[in-house]
Amino acid sequence: MEGKYTLPKDGGLIEKELPRDLLHRYEKIPTRVFQTEQSGVNYLADMIVQMLNQHNEMHGHDDFYEDFNPFVLGLTTGRTPVGLYRELVKRYEQGEVSFRNVVVYSLDEFYPIDAQNPQSRNYRIHNEFLNHIDILPENIHIIDGRVSQDDIAHYSEVYDKMGRINLMIIGVGEQGQIGFNEPGSYEKSRTRLVQLSHNSRKVQSKFFRNMGETPKMAITMGIGTIMRADKVVLMAWGEGKASVIRDIVEGDATNQVPASLLQSHNNAEVVVDENAAGLLTREVAPWLVGPCEWTPRFMRKAVVWLCGKVGKPILKLTHNDYIENSLGELLEAVGSFNQINIRVFNDLQHTITGWPGGKPNADDSTRPVPSSPFPKKILIFSPHPDDDVISMGGTFIRLVEHGHDVHVAYETSGNVAVHDDVVLQHIDTASELGFGDRYAEVAEIIRSKSDTEPEPRALLELKGAIRRAEAKAAVRSFGLPASHAHFLNLPFYETGGIKKGELSEADIEIIVKLLREIEPDQIYAAGDLADPHGTHRVCIEAVLAALEVVKEDEWLKKCHMWLYRGAWMEWDLGMVDMAVPLSLDELIKKRHAIYRHVSQKDIVPFPGSDTREFWQRAEERTQHTACLYDRLGMAEYQAIEVFVKMF
Numbered sequence: 168m169e170g171k172y173t174l175p176k177d178g179g180l181i182e183k184e185l186p187r188d189l190l191h192r193y194e195k196i197p198t199r200v201f202q203t204e205q206s207g208v209n210y211l212a213d214m215i216v217q218m219l220n221q222h223n224e225m226h227g228h229d230d231f232y233e234d235f236n237p238f239v240l241g242l243t244t245g246r247t248p249v250g251l252y253r254e255l256v257k258r259y260e261q262g263e264v265s266f267r268n269v270v271v272y273s274l275d276e277f278y279p280i281d282a283q284n285p286q287s288r289n290y291r292i293h294n295e296f297l298n299h300i301d302i303l304p305e306n307i308h309i310i311d312g313r314v315s316q317d318d319i320a321h322y323s324e325v326y327d328k329m330g331r332i333n334l335m336i337i338g339v340g341e342q343g344q345i346g347f348n349e350p351g352s353y354e355k356s357r358t359r360l361v362q363l364s365h366n367s368r369k370v371q372s373k374f375f376r377n378m379g380e381t382p383k384m385a386i387t388m389g390i391g392t393i394m395r396a397d398k399v400v401l402m403a404w405g406e407g408k409a410s411v412i413r414d415i416v417e418g419d420a421t422n423q424v425p426a427s428l429l430q431s432h433n434n435a436e437v438v439v440d441e442n443a444a445g446l447l448t449r450e451v452a453p454w455l456v457g458p459c460e461w462t463p464r465f466m467r468k469a470v471v472w473l474c475g476k477v478g479k480p481i482l483k484l485t486h487n488d489y490i491e492n493s494l495g496e497l498l499e500a501v502g503s504f505n506q507i508n509i510r511v512f513n514d515l516q517h518t519i520t521g522w523p524g525g526k527p528n529a530d531d532s533t534r535p536v537p538s539s540p541f542p543k544k545i546l547i548f549s550p551h552p553d554d555d556v557i558s559m560g561g562t563f564i565r566l567v568e569h570g571h572d573v574h575v576a577y578e579t580s581g582n583v584a585v586h587d588d589v590v591l592q593h594i595d596t597a598s599e600l601g602f603g604d605r606y607a608e609v610a611e612i613i614r615s616k617s618d619t620e621p622e623p624r625a626l627l628e629l630k631g632a633i634r635r636a637e638a639k640a641a642v643r644s645f646g647l648p649a650s651h652a653h654f655l656n657l658p659f660y661e662t663g664g665i666k667k668g669e670l671s672e673a674d675i676e677i678i679v680k681l682l683r684e685i686e687p688d689q690i691y692a693a694g695d696l697a698d699p700h701g702t703h704r705v706c707i708e709a710v711l712a713a714l715e716v717v718k719e720d721e722w723l724k725k726c727h728m729w730l731y732r733g734a735w736m737e738w739d740l741g742m743v744d745m746a747v748p749l750s751l752d753e754l755i756k757k758r759h760a761i762y763r764h765v766s767q768k769d770i771v772p773f774p775g776s777d778t779r780e781f782w783q784r785a786e787e788r789t790q791h792t793a794c795l796y797d798r799l800g801m802a803e804y805q806a807i808e809v810f811v812k813m814f
Contacts, residue, residue: 172708173202173441174694174730174742174811178465180453189457193448194416195430196401198437200444204250204404207438211336211402212254215240216264218334223268237270237306239332241388242296243346244273244288247338247402252296259300266302272329274337275346275387276310277371278319278360285619285666286374287312310358310386319360319386327358327392335396339403341370343411343424347387350423356389374666380618390428399435401426405704406442406736413446455493461500463514468741469497470511471799480800481512516801518746518809523562524571524689535745535812536689536727542571546687550706550733551581552638552654553764554693557781559731560757561749561789562691562808564645574685576653576678577638578706579660583622585630587613589766593633621663631656633766641763645756653681659705670705670712678713686722690714694730694811703733728813737788737809740795744812748804749789758782 182190191197201207219238226236242248258264273292282289289309297307308329314322337345348356349364361384363371368381375381393399403412411424416437420430429435441450449456452472459465474481477488486504489497501507517533525531527541545566549555555563555575566573590609598604612626622630639649657674660667692710695703707730717723729745732738749757761782762768768780779787789806797803 172694172704172711175813178460178462178468180449180456181458181460185457190449192456194437195418195420195427196416196435196437198412198416198439198444198447200447200449201438201440204440207402207404207440208250208254211251211400211438212258214400215255215334215336216258219264219266219269222333223265226268237268238334239330240269240271241332241335241337241393241396242271242273242292243337244275244291244295245338247404248336249295250404251336251402256296256299266300269302270306271297271302271308272326272332272388273309274335274393275385276312277382278312278384278386280312280382282309282311282313283619285664312386314386316360323358323360323386327389332396333398335393335399337393337399337401337426339401339408339411339415339426340367341407341411342366343415343426345390345393345401345426345429347385348390348425350425352390352422352425354394354422354428355391357392358386358388360384360386376618390422390425394428394432397434399429399432400438401429401435402438403443404440406445408439408443409445412437412439412443416447452493454496458496461497463510464741466497466501466507467511467514468739469494470507471515471739471741474799480798481515482508482800484508512800515740515743515796515799518743519748519796519801519807520745521565521748522569523745523747523810524566524569540688542569543688544685545571545573545689545691546682546685547573547575548690548692548706548710549575549577550693550695550703551579551584552577552634553581553641553761553767553781554703554733556641556757556760556764557785558693558733559691559808559810560760560785561753561806562731562747562810563642564753564756564760565747567645567647573647574651574653574687575638575642575647576655576681577635578655578657578678578709579702580627580631580654580656581634582627582630583664585633585766587626589633590626590629593629624663627661627663630766634764637764637766641760644760644763655681657706657709659709660702667702667705670709674709675712675716678709679716682713682717683720686720688722688726690726690728691810692728692730692813693733694813695733695736729810730813731808731810737792738811740792740799740809742811743809745810746792746796747808747810748793748802749806749808751805754786754789754806758786761785 199210201210222238259266273288276288280287284290292309310326339345342350347361347363349361349367363383363385368378372378372381414424415426418424418427420427422428444450453459454469470481473484473488473492473494476492484504489495489504497507498504518535520535523536524543524545525536525538525541527538529538531538547555547563594606594609598606612623616622635654639652642652643649655677657677659670659674662668692707693703694707789808792809793804793807796807
């Protein structure tokens, strides 16, 4: 299924009839921003299909193989191009394009690695793309991760003499890597063996179970090799790439951000979705680029930005502050700076509520949540069995304490995120308690695991059981009956490996059934954008797809949906619709609920680059949000959880 999840938009840059030079005035590489990844993928697929068809018209077809003049396509791998490859396969199956006159060269490969290893670039590019089109086997040139070390220099030299690439499609790493060209790579570098940095290995380790199994080296096209291509397109999806896209597109060209060197290419282009473009000037401060539509929410975005720029609370902003920071158009649209200040202050103040389920028998005209019905039926969707308490635990606790009929749905089992040692500890505990000794049996299952195969189902069942028990213990800690915890075990997740399946009707039907069983007045869901192919993203797509199925149901007409964030990022205050303050006591209750998820402490298999424990991330984030409200002139709170209203 195609991902269509986007946040509600309100106001912003008026791009219609805006001269191209103005739209791209801050960009050193022309950048196309699309509302969704799928829209960007469609644009790229259209481009590739058009280029291939034009090339075939000019150079003939493979009937005249002696005069064969192929189109040379450079391809990347990883998560970023998956959607593009699926779309190209679809276009091929519909007869829109043929790849018989195409020669492909891959960008990089781990070293050493066997081509049949599911984590190899070779395996993935075949599995995701090449096996499904009519490309000739002799036209496929994938970097060989098995070449002997003695032959690597010669092999790389030969590979580098591929001739000119007509179109190079690449993604980008968190530090601006293109291929495995690490920060500091020489701008004229060629295809070669490279040592992977600790950070790159840590990023890749999620595909190899742990750091120890992650390759320390790779073979990659050099920056100079990439720059020889006639056209280079760099694509990026998701909020997690926003920082590096800003550096590439608007920063200085430096080999510390290798992709920024594309600024000197005469035919380079960046294609991103709105989330990856989130830190570009045209998204952060569109008023610096061109005329804007000044809705109340967009006005708040501008004022919050201005407060950060000049270091003042809202009510202390002056006329000169607006004029000197390119917000004169806002003054013209609204009136005096004083009117703007008061309007935005009240708007932001009204997002704050201690009653996330609505305050009974109260005037709710300026409150984010209606007072009736009370109590409400509430359904919280949690992608993994701990996202609920990590990301909105304080609000969850408040809703339970206020007497609402709260249910929580854990969409996936989270089984692959349990370390083997944790399983053995639980089995040993059961044995010590006299419930049977199965330690040796489970230890043998773990010992017999294959690095290239999904985890044994018996082991996954044990890991899933551990996470279910932890989730039930967490919600019991603040008074929610365990019967109100629903474990959906969505099929897309249950592959037994790190790579997940695609969202299907089976996943959606499970959620539809639960929605119709509960008929909630309020829905909470994780609205994460950081990883466009990650579990959180698929889970929100599943919920929205299920809501589309039930859109004619009577109960949905009075239901409201709130989006919270995952453990890594928070909503921008310009977007927030509800802010729930937490006391120190409530913060500690939330911490204790997170503590119940023992398997996710200390030895999490996939911790990412953030070494803090989840409770630390959660507390520091919500305390930071409280500080931001304080700096804007609001009351000072211990911590604040914030939400965006979907509908």
